Amino acid sequence: MSKFPEHIAIEKSHPTAVLDWHEQFGDRTLIIEAKQIVDVMTILRDAFGYNMLVDLTAVDYLPRRPRFEMVYHLMNVDSHTRLRVKVQLEESHPRIATLIPLYPIADWLEREVWDLFGIKFEGHTNMKRLMLYEEFEGHPLRKDYPKTKRQPLIGPQN
Amino acid sequence: MSELLQTPMMDMTRSMSGAVMTTKFDKLLGWARKYSLFQYPFVTACCGMEYMATACSHYDIDRFGAAFARFSPRQADVIWVVGTISHKIAPILKTIYDQTADPKWVVSFGACASCGGPYDNYATVQGIGHDCSGGCLYSRVSSAP
Numbered sequence: 252m253s254k255f256p257e258h259i260a261i262e263k264s265h266p267t268a269v270l271d272w273h274e275q276f277g278d279r280t281l282i283i284e285a286k287q288i289v290d291v292m293t294i295l296r297d298a299f300g301y302n303m304l305v306d307l308t309a310v311d312y313l314p315r316r317p318r319f320e321m322v323y324h325l326m327n328v329d330s331h332t333r334l335r336v337k338v339q340l341e342e343s344h345p346r347i348a349t350l351i352p353l354y355p356i357a358d359w360l361e362r363e364v365w366d367l368f369g370i371k372f373e374g375h376t377n378m379k380r381l382m383l384y385e386e387f388e389g390h391p392l393r394k395d396y397p398k399t400k401r402q403p404l405i406g407p408q409n
Numbered sequence: 410m411s412e413l414l415q416t417p418m419m420d421m422t423r424s425m426s427g428a429v430m431t432t433k434f435d436k437l438l439g440w441a442r443k444y445s446l447f448q449y450p451f452v453t454a455c456c457g458m459e460y461m462a463t464a465c466s467h468y469d470i471d472r473f474g475a476a477f478a479r480f481s482p483r484q485a486d487v488i489w490v491v492g493t494i495s496h497k498i499a500p501i502l503k504t505i506y507d508q509t510a511d512p513k514w515v516v517s518f519g520a521c522a523s524c525g526g527p528y529d530n531y532a533t534v535q536g537i538g539h540d541c542s543g544g545c546l547y548s549r550v551s552s553a554p
Contacts, residue, residue: 403534
């Protein structure tokens, strides 16, 4: 298994950015250091034509450390190639830079991740809940959110 | 409503102190035809897709002279709650219910609106019973019309 071109190009300009990589089941994946995510995404978009952010989501791997993982699915619409970018985040400081300047679609996707996982996006100017209501406390897709906890707006606890 | 109660099952109705009412289906149908109920469709989820199919031209529930949809709660007699109700939309349903003029009825279609259905989670109201009283539960997942 040899390094793919995106990996080599990123290593040239940002030698510490790529922490790991794999090509499991044909899905090419780069694991990137959190601080350099914007630089790496800029290279991928401008030099490799990954002009579409298909999805942006997160995974809670409790009790693993680092606990959270951001997952970005990129696609080059012209050549139909796909790339996954993952970033691992510590539980104590789940923060990462916003991608809105690169991909405007990231706005709502990042609000969804904030809503359900409680990962903050630095530079996002409208960090409000997207799915749930403002009064909701906590982030329900975290593994330590109690399965039976209910927070109804009206009516009794059910 | 009194003519609805003139059935052999009256004793059970009394013992349940108004929470449950039994009647014959023909009587219910006749009563609904007599008063020509207008409905307000509160359509939220996949049951709503079946409602749309039922209401639109292919199946056309209007050909029975029933199910005349009013999109203002002030003109409606029956609220049809068709689909999953989340905690976020529950206050809106409550407002619609409060705006409907008396006498009013609520029909809850499907398992989701009646008891939460498969969605026993943080987001879904486990049955609209506490938001809208005076309801009728039709507790079966809507199938194609």
